[in-house]
Amino acid sequence: MTVFFGVFLLTLLLIVAIAIVRADNLFVAVMLGGIFSLLMATIFFLLDAPDVALTEAAVGAGISTVLYLAALALTAEREKRHTVHQIKALVVVTTTALLVIFATFDNVQFGDPTAPVHVHVGPWYLENTQRYMDIPNVVTAILGSFRGYDTLGELFVVFTAGIGVLFLLGTRPKKDTEAAETLIPQQSETSEGLRNYLIPRLTGRLLVPIILLFGLYVQFHGEYSPGGGFQAGAIIAAGIILYALLEGETAALRVVPQWMLMALMAGGALLYGMVGVVGMLLGGQFLDYSVLADNPVTGQQLGILLIELGVGMTVSGVLLSIFHAFAARDKY
Amino acid sequence: MDWLGVYYYWAFAALLMIGFYAVIAKSNLIKKLIGLSMFQSAVFLLYITMGKIDDGTAPIYHEGISQQIFSNPLPQVLILTAIVVGISTVALGLGIIVRIQEEYGSIEEHEILGIDER
């Protein structure tokens, strides 16, 4: 069965990819991008990677589609048909592809347990997670503690993206702002968003709380089931963005004001860092959670819980402020 | 079972090719960015395919079942990080594209170069 599913999904994936590249209308391309991410999520799930599938769905399908659409709203909808240096591109691309395929000629078996990948470091994690952390989800154990430094770096990548977008879009745009003031009719508080469309308003009212609840569940249930800071942050951000779409951007800003976004972003990163520093102060190494509590195992669990919270806070803060930065753009 | 594995790698190569082509050949900046994110997601496919073990399951313990074959958790952790790196790059790229649209009034690479020459 999984063989059939694998082949089907992969071919579908390639077809969607080619469709994206050939699509002239950028809106179509973005929608296909969403489908592309969902296909990737299912393939990941098929390959026993539930955590990654959840992230790909939440981040790939959810947030990136929202960001692309926000950007499209501000720029051209349709791509001008102008493929510039086609032959050069084909040549470069085929050489890279040949180089990659050349690598697979050797004895690369798919899924055989004796491959070096599964012999060396991998199994050590599987045995020792129970001993050190006693939590079922090994991926969260590695993410949180064994390779916690990677996740700290990861957190700061998101933080940099947030900083970058706020910095770039912080300036007042060059568009002749005086004309813009007069042209766009002052959107009254009520006419914003989809308030007076019946269906979205009703379903939205129902959906938003459920999404936020699910987000919190994913956040704090990361050790037992697939989930964790990144996924939770993305889901919570998606929930609030849905609320913004329904009630209008100013309403959403009243719910989660700008200073709180900045506090969330910086607070999360600081929380993660401080957990590491506290570990150092208590005599362990940087990011060593076993010293956090008297019993090392509870210390590890406490550490993982805290850093997942930090990650969740920062990711949601960053994604929301990016959305607001884009959304605020077309007001001017 | 063997040719399926190779099919996964060839799918990875094909996706890489498509993404890379879009980045180089397309002049629309947003299409370039989409190509770039596709290029990166191809790499995610490579890593996760590596981690799969025949009839293994997700690396999560269940109380009852003791002897379980689990797929390798490490590539999954790496890809979790790589996905978020990808989205951050896309977010920053889109921010720059919006600024370019405001400064130049177009997001076609050949038009922007033209404006600069004048």
Place this chain on the structure above:
Amino acid sequence: MMSAIGIPIIGAVAILVVGKISSNARAAVVLLTAGALVWVVAGLLLNLQASQLEVVQIAEIVPGITIALRAEPLGLIFAALASVLWVINSVYSIGYVRANNESNQTRFFVFFSLAIAATMGVAFSANLFTLFLFYELLTLSTYPLVAHKGDESSVRGARVYLGVLLVTSIGFFLPAIIWTYALTGTGDFVTGGILQGHIDGPVVGLLLGLFVFGVGKAAVMPVHRWLPAAMVAPTPVSALLHAVAVVKAGVFAITKIVLYIFGGDFLGAEASIKWLPYVAAFTIIAASIVALHQQNLKRMLAYSTVAQLSYIVMAIGMINPLANIGAMLHIVTHAFGKITLFFAAGAIYTVSKKTELNQLRGIGRRMPWTMLAFSIGALSMIGVPPTAGFVSKWYILAGAIQTDHYAVIATLVVSTVLNALYYLPVIYLAWFGLERSGQENFGQGQAAPTIEHAEAPGLMLIALMATAALTLLLFFFHQPVVQLIERLAHGV
């Protein structure tokens, strides 16, 4: 020795400070520094025994490569020559700058003393790296002097000057030095040379070639173009450049390399270096012929310098003790002779603004003392007995005869004739020519009518007469210099 380099640098700083206040104060400081330098070098010269052998090490750059100074005889001669002539040149340039009221004179004197500091460094360098360090500093400190006027022609001339010197030094000299360090592990100047046994066969010729053409300042034929191009500089600078510091540093460097890196006997046995005297000979002949056709006085003197320098290179190339003495002596004699000629040219230009040869008709009557000095200098160039030039040519000739090197003998004879051909007519016209009035002697439309002018200003005259007197004195009292050189020949 450290003070020999230190004094001019301190002098430069002092001039910079004092310069803004008043020109007299600046002149005083310049003379003071020059005097102090002569005093220090004389001190070194007198107690030669004690000071010469110990090596003063300033800095260790990389293990094996150090900045070190050593006062050996050859260095001392060159340092003494440079310091004495610097005093005279300072006197002259103060007068010249006053007379022509040149712009930003402070910068002029600051770079002047920096150049002298670099020359002292070259003179006392104890290894190849220090030599290269001060050699490059000399190039850089003289560039602003050459481009002093700042107008289009002088900037272009300075560009050629810098271009040729940097190309040769980075292109050939640096690789040669590093090759020597790679071969022998050290670059120290050791009497009898250090390349013995490390290298043989045609590669020696190649290494020597790299050195000879690397030291662009020695102006051997293909790399001589910077010398005439530097003529755009004001005359005291040309005097410094072509008689005292720059060219002499180049030839001195080659002498030091041939004697202390290759070593006399090592090169004597080596067949692949025979080409050196022939290249030098070719330079002498070609430069003299070109000088023959020159109309501008300073350009003629420049080409004559190119020829005279190659005398020294040719003499060194013959690897013979007598010729070596002749070469080192020629460094001194040519310096005195050429500086007198340049001083005279400067004086003529200051007073009468004349630069072309055909304008000098009958100038002897107006400027008797200047032209007297000019004649002594010219005779010294040709090598007529009462002047010092004769002595050094005599030694080179003796060396050539001893090794029966017929090509060199022929070159000496032919070049002496050529020298006579382009110097004597100038002297003859100056003394016995009739001063044509009106326009005809300014054929090329240079509107410089014969204006009433008297002898050159006092200060310049003193300097002129001093160098002329020295040229004559050296003829009679060249023994002490020769003894100093002989001490070198015996490897002291």
Place this chain on the structure above:
Amino acid sequence: MSAWAQHLPALQVGVPLLTTPIIVLLRPHGLSWAAATLTSCFTFFIAVMLTVAVLQGQQVQYSMGAWPAPHGIALSVDAFSAILLLIVTGASTVALLAARQIVNAEIEASRQPLFYTAWLLALAGFVGILVSADAFNIFVFMEISSLASYVLIAGGSDRRALPAVFKYLVMGTIGATFYLIGIGLIYLMTGTLNLADMEVRIREVSDQKPILVAAGFITIGLALKAAVFPLHLWLPNAYTYAPVPVTVFLAACSTKVSLYLLLRFDFFLFQPNLLNHNIQFSYFIMPLAILAILAASSLAMFERNLKRLLAYSSIAQVGYILLGASLVSLIGLTASVIHMFNHALAKAALFLCVACLATRCANLRIDSLRGVAKQMPWTMAAFLLAGLSLIGVPGTAGFISKWYLITAALDEGLLGVGLIVVVAAGSLMAVYYLWRVIEAAYFGKTNEGAEIVGEAPLGILVVCWLVVLSNYYFGLAPSLPTTLSSAAAQILLGQVP
């Protein structure tokens, strides 16, 4: 302090990284600059402490979260990373000290905290790469530094910076992804991500195809990020249109960190294990290096804009560094590492002079700089001295690396002679394009329109002269960089001292 000594590597990354969230919240004007400069100085201080530890021969290892090496992430600092740490933290401190006036003029107060946060994130990213000993961790910190650099470059008021930075983003991400593919393939064959562990396990599988392909991908990816000649298209515009202090910082260290990775992977990992890797490496890299030196220098010779001229000269210097490495000999590698140090010094000084000029002159085209030396004597004197160091006049830092480079070339016999000709031609071209600027500045006639410019503000001038004089200090007493780079060369070539 000794209690903290064993935490130094973690502090080295932790300090810049964890102060960024605090700085982003500093609203009061000027405070964010002060905090950023203070953090940068403290990071430089830690780097000096680490170098001292390395020089004393300590093996500086640190395992994050107390997990043993192949399973957890390990940090390790050796001579090679120590010298790079000094360059990066030094360049950042110097650039920040000189940045206040220019950033105040170019970026409005509300966005300055964000700018300085991005700056520290870039610094933390570079330092993270240098300290880390885990392949994937290097990728994460590479992303942090790249994203932060894109933000910094796009920060200026010049609109042309935006397309330039977009091109840099695209090419940088492709480079990083190539690197990721390379690690993936190696992980596929060896099962580990820790560099030391990987080097041990790569020996058995070194003849198999994925490893060769991985070596190819990693080299191309890192070459793309290090602007090695054919892949350098993003660098000139990015450095030209970025705000000047950013160029001072990035020019001195961003390409160097990628070169550090390139040499680390090619020599530490692939060199001893892949069969004829050294021949493959020199046959592939040497022509590129020679092409870089000659083509980039000639492009610089005809360049009108001063900043792009120095950007092309940076690409040429990357060629020198790779030329030294491609000789695959102990002296060659020493020359390559010491040129990283010396070029960082010279280029930082030159760009600081450009910063001084930028505060006074409208645009930085050479013919609009005519006769500027009269009004700005100190700046142009600094530019002249820094230019001499770039050319490699004896007594300057540049000369030391030229000396090592030519000595290394001499061991290669006839090929060596060819290399000497290339190096000589390169430095003569450098003489040409720098002299064009100096001649225009000193002897050019000030064109009528130019208004009377005063001397540059004292703050920037002092910093500029500090760096210029350090060029000459390390020219005359280069014991520190030489010992570090020869130790680094020995580590790279496998004979661990």
